[in-house]
Amino acid sequence: MKIIFLGAPGAGKGTQAEKTSVRLGIPTISTGAIIREAVKTGTEMGLKAKKSMEQGALVEDDVVIGIIKERLAKSDCANGFILDGFPRTVPQAIALEKMGITLDKVISIEVPDEVISARMTGRRVCSTCGASYHVTDNPSRNGETCDKCDTPLTVRADDAPEVVLSRLAVYHETTEPLKDYYKAKGMLEIVDGNGPVEQTSARTLEAIGK
Helix, strand or coil, X not given: CEEEEECCCCCCHHHHHHHHHHHHCCCEEEHHHHHHHHHHHXXXXXXXXXXXHHCCCCCCHHHHHHHHHHHHCCHHHCCXXXXXXXXXXXXXXXXXXXXXXXXXXXXXXXXXXXXXXXXHHCEEEXXXXXXXXXXXXXXXXXXXXXXXXXXXXXXXHHHCHHHHHHHHHHHHHHHCHHHHHHHCCCCEEEEECCCCHHHHHHHHHHHXXX
């Protein structure tokens, strides 16, 4: 299957994409992870993306589309894939179609903004191994360092409260219109993500038909 996961930043689409990936045996393509790695290593693309990310804005279409096209050409995508974080705009969706990609489902994980804000501003990450924690929902053992490698935990620049509000505003303005775009094509499935992860996973698989 070829599936897109939509949802505001912090709605849990990445978690559901990974769980679905394991269930279906197809790779998850997370543009956010690819871009963050490029920023961390200081590549040309990463430098272009860094300023936009820190301000809560979207990375330029030409940068993101180039990453996706290269990634989908790899052999592990031959039997299907899950896109997490792409497309984020209707022009990106059109660009995806121009690549000759035919989708099976578009899943939108829906969570209220106030719940997302609490989730994201409480997130803490390890800069060494990438492990993610939350101050109330999933704290590390001592609340300050990573359980896996003992590195001090930090707040991602795009999880700062003012940036979270900006990211949500950008999502509603530029990405949410994708729901109408894919609804018109008969591909859209809405999943309530405001609850335990396992409950959302069950709803997601039901929406996919698995």
